[in-house]
Every structure is written in structure tokens, then in C-alpha cells.
Amino acid sequence: MKTLGRTDLPVKQQDAIRSAIRWEVFTIGYTIVTIGVIALVLGGSQAMKTAWIEDMLSLIPQMSFLLALVFIRREPTRAFPFGLHRTMGVGHLVAGVALLVVGGTLAVEAIGGLLRQEHPAIGTVVVFGRTVWLGWFMIAVMSLIVIGPFFYGHAKAKLAPVLHNKVLYADADMAKADWTTTVASIVGVAGIGLGIWWLDGAAALFISLGIMWDGFRNARAAVLDLIDQRARTHDDKHPHPLIDRIVADLEMEPWVDRAAVRMRDMGQVFHVEAFVVPRRRKIAVADIERARAMVADLDWKMQDVSIIVTPSLPDEAVGREG
Amino acid sequence: MTIPTDPNGTLERVVESGQLRVGASPADSALSIDDGEVSGPLAELVEEFADEYDAEVDWTVGGEEMLVQGLEDGDLDLAVGDMTDASPWTSRASATRAYTQLPGLEGRSTVMFLPMGENRMQAALEAFLDKEVGG
Numbered sequence: 001m002k003t004l005g006r007t008d009l010p011v012k013q014q015d016a017i018r019s020a021i022r023w024e025v026f027t028i029g030y031t032i033v034t035i036g037v038i039a040l041v042l043g044g045s046q047a048m049k050t051a052w053i054e055d056m057l058s059l060i061p062q063m064s065f066l067l068a069l070v071f072i073r074r075e076p077t078r079a080f081p082f083g084l085h086r087t088m089g090v091g092h093l094v095a096g097v098a099l100l101v102v103g104g105t106l107a108v109e110a111i112g113g114l115l116r117q118e119h120p121a122i123g124t125v126v127v128f129g130r131t132v133w134l135g136w137f138m139i140a141v142m143s144l145i146v147i148g149p150f151f152y153g154h155a156k157a158k159l160a161p162v163l164h165n166k167v168l169y170a171d172a173d174m175a176k177a178d179w180t181t182t183v184a185s186i187v188g189v190a191g192i193g194l195g196i197w198w199l200d201g202a203a204a205l206f207i208s209l210g211i212m213w214d215g216f217r218n219a220r221a222a223v224l225d226l227i228d229q230r231a232r233t234h235d236d237k238h239p240h241p242l243i244d245r246i247v248a249d250l251e252m253e254p255w256v257d258r259a260a261v262r263m264r265d266m267g268q269v270f271h272v273e274a275f276v277v278p279r280r281r282k283i284a285v286a287d288i289e290r291a292r293a294m295v296a297d298l299d300w301k302m303q304d305v306s307i308i309v310t311p312s313l314p315d316e317a318v319g320r321e322g
Numbered sequence: 323m324t325i326p327t328d329p330n331g332t333l334e335r336v337v338e339s340g341q342l343r344v345g346a347s348p349a350d351s352a353l354s355i356d357d358g359e360v361s362g363p364l365a366e367l368v369e370e371f372a373d374e375y376d377a378e379v380d381w382t383v384g385g386e387e388m389l390v391q392g393l394e395d396g397d398l399d400l401a402v403g404d405m406t407d408a409s410p411w412t413s414r415a416s417a418t419r420a421y422t423q424l425p426g427l428e429g430r431s432t433v434m435f436l437p438m439g440e441n442r443m444q445a446a447l448e449a450f451l452d453k454e455v456g457g
């Protein structure tokens with residue numbers, strides 16, 4: 001993949017996107033296997049069931065990332081003059097809302113079970129002629145699958161900032177925290193084994209609150225970008241440093257007196273509206289075009305750059321003082 | 323302490339009191355009830371299980387709903403009859419794995435009911451049934 005819409009990707013980003021696709025495909029395969037394996041040992045543990053459903057939910061961001069990639073690479077058209085970059089944000093929002101709703105349902109289920117004092121039942125299975133408590137297999141399976149997310153979580157966390165992709169970042173972040181879910185389900189099953197029946201419901205509640213929190217964070221991040229908040233870093237921690245950079249570079253131009261920027265995140269690339277107050281009343285079209293090209297060349301993420309010549313800077317645009 | 327254990331100590335109580343409280347609902351020739359007397363090969367199998375723990379069976383005869391209620395209220399340790407793995411009661415009682423070779427009920431996927439979450443008791447019963455009639 002060499003282009004995203006109108007944007008030519010540098011080699012580093014081309015490699016990162018290929019790598020991200022491979023990791024996402026691997027993760028989906030791995031997750032489908034774990035879903036199948038957990039299904040084999042699923043018993044009466046609410047914590048196991050919750051962890052199992054969480055595994056299924058974790059496929060949504062991965063699939064929406066791959067699906068959105070198909071669309072965001074398309075060139076802008078008359079009908080879609082800004083390209084289809086927002087599909088990444090839509091996928092992000094869908095994933096967030098799904099996590100929030102299902103997490104909420106599971107939390108209610110866990111609380112209900114605790115209030116009704118339902119004692120979870122786990123029976124036995126026959127393996128090689130011996131009767132073995134199924135709980136041991138649950139613990140064994142969960143101890144094995146705890147490992148995977150560490151690898152793909154960290155791999156994706158490295159790619160997300162390179163690609164400035166928030167879906168990938170959120171996906172990696174959830175994978176890195178996935179061990180807490182797995183450990184909680186082991187605690188729940190161990191609790192059942194030890195006769196501490198409520199530990200299972202408590203673990204299920206813990207896991208489902210984690211799912212809800214992920215859902216809330218993802219939905220919030222997606223909505224903030226979809227309603228065009230000022231572009232922020234891939235982890236949403238800071239305003240994007242390119243904003244200050246553009247202002248500084250524009251103000252270096254001899255014909256520019258002051259500059260300010262409105263920049264929004266389209267999901268992978270940025271839209272920049274740069275307002276400039278010229279020093280003199282007359283300016284050359286070539287100067288404006290050079291300034292536009294300079295800003296566009298600052299970073300591969302500059303999808304659309306408009307230079308707007310204006311007598312005064314709008315308040316909401318970010319100027320030199322931040 | 324054994325794992326799994328019973329949160330309400332069912333199996334321990336059976337061993338200590340020497341009494342296994344079993345609910346019975348009629349199941350053809352496998353379990354018949356005459357004047358409150360429970361007999362048949364399924365009943366004998368349950369008595370053998372009790373025997374493993376030096377306990378006697380204290381039978382209670384009733385319909386399935388009554389037996390499930392008994393399990394929920396802690397008045398029964400086990401319920402047997404012609405319940406299958408498609409039974410609608412599994413949200414209120416814990417069903418064993420299905421056994422197809424229970425005496426008198428061959429070919430049916432028969433389950434027995436236990437109080438919810440008494441997992442040591444369930445493991446003990448399933449181990450016994452695996453040994454006696456196969457999985």
C-alpha cells in the first residue's frame with residue numbers, strides 16, 4: 001500500500017502499514033483459536049464466560065481497522081471530496097459502542113448473579129479414562145493464552161504512532177491490558193474450586209467493568225475526532241506538535257505577519273486550515289502556493305492544506321501563543 | 323481441603339451424617355415408586371453411590387419441580403429420575419454430564435440434579451458414574 005487517498009506514504013509508513021496488516025490478521029487468527037479453545041472448556045463460570053465474550057469483542061477493532069484500510073486508500077472524488085478517511089473513525093466508534101453496550105450487559109449479569117447468590121457449578125470431564133474437574137482445564141487454557149497479547153500488543157503499540165492510527169493504538173492498548181482479564185478469569189475459577197463462590201461473580205464484574213471502560217475510552221476518542229476537535233497525538237495525550245510547527249514555519253515567510261492554524265484529524269491524515277495575516281496589502285499567488293506546498297511537505301499526514309489570507313486571525317485558530 | 327470443594331459442604335455433611343437425601347421422580351422401569359417405596363436399577367445405583375461414603379439413602383418422592391425446589395432450599399443433596407440434558411431446570415439446579423448407559427434408561431441422555439455449585443459433590447458423583455456406567 002503506497003498511498004492513502006491523495007497522500008503518498010513514505011517508505012517507513014508503507015512498511016508499518018504492511019506490518020500492521022500482518023499483525024492484525026495474525027491477531028484475528030490467534031483470537032479465533034482462543035475463542036474455540038475456551039468454548040471447549042466453558043462451564044458454569046461467569047468470569048470465564050465474560051472473558052470469552054471479551055475475546056469475541058476484541059475482534060471488532062481489528063476487523064474494523066482492516067475494513068477501513070480498504071476505504072481510506074481511495075482517492076477523493078466529486079462525491080467524496082475529502083476522501084474516505086473518516087471510515088477509520090466510524091470503525092473506532094462502532095467498536096467503542098459495542099464494547100460499552102456488551103460490557104454493560106455483562107456487568108449487569110454479574111451483579112445479578114452476585115445478588116441472587118448464584119453458586120457457579122463446574123462439573124468434570126473424562127480424559128484418558130480419568131474423571132478430572134473441568135476447572136483445572138479452564139485454568140490451564142487461560143494460563144496458556146495469557147501470553148499471546150503481550151507479543152502482538154507491543155508490536156502494534158510500536159506501529160500505531162508511526163501510522164498515527166488511533167484504532168491500532170486502542171487495539172494495542174487493550175491487548176496490553178488483556179492479561180488482567182485472563183488473570184481475573186483464573187481467579188474466578190480458582191475461587192469456585194476453593195468454594196469461594198462469589199469470587200467468580202466478582203471477577204466477572206471486574207472484567208466487564210474493564211470492557212466498559214475500554215468502550216467508553218474508545219467511543220469518546222472516536223467522537224471527539226469525528227466532531228473535529230483540534231488534532232491530537234495518536235494517544236490523545238497532547239495537541240499535535242505539527243500545529244505549532246506549521247505556525248512557526250509560516251511566520252518565517254517574509255510576506256507573513258502572523259499565522260494561526262485549525263487542524264483536524266481525519267483518522268489517519270490531517271486537514272489544515274492555515275490563516276495568515278500578510279504584512280502588506282498585496283501578495284503574490286506564487287507566495288501563497290509556495291507556503292501551501294511547504295506546509296504539505298512538512299509531514300506525510302498533511303492531506304489537505306488551505307492557506308487563507310485574512311486581515312485578522314480567528315480566535316479559535318491556534319496561533320503562536322498556543 | 324480438596325479442590326473443587328462444596329461452598330455449602332454437601333458431601334462433607336453426607337459423610338458426617340451417614341445420610342444422603344435423594345429426591346426421586348418415577349422413571350419407567352429404572353425407578354419405580356410403590357406406596358412411597360423406591361425401587362429399580364437406578365435407585366440401586368444411587369444406593370451404591372451412598373454406600374461409597376458409608377451413607378444410607380433417605381428418599382423423598384415428588385415431581386421434578388418439587389425436587390428442584392428441595393435442592394434449592396438445601397433439603398435435598400441429589401435428585402434422580404428421567405431428566406435429560408435438555409431439561410429446562412438447569413438454571414436452578416446443576417446437572418451432571420449426560421449418561422446414556424444408566425441402568426433402565428439406556429440410550430437416553432439422562433442427567434442427575436445437584437444443588438447449584440456444590441462442585442465437590444458433583445465431581446464425586448460424576449466420577450462414580452463414570453466408573454460404574456461409563457461416560
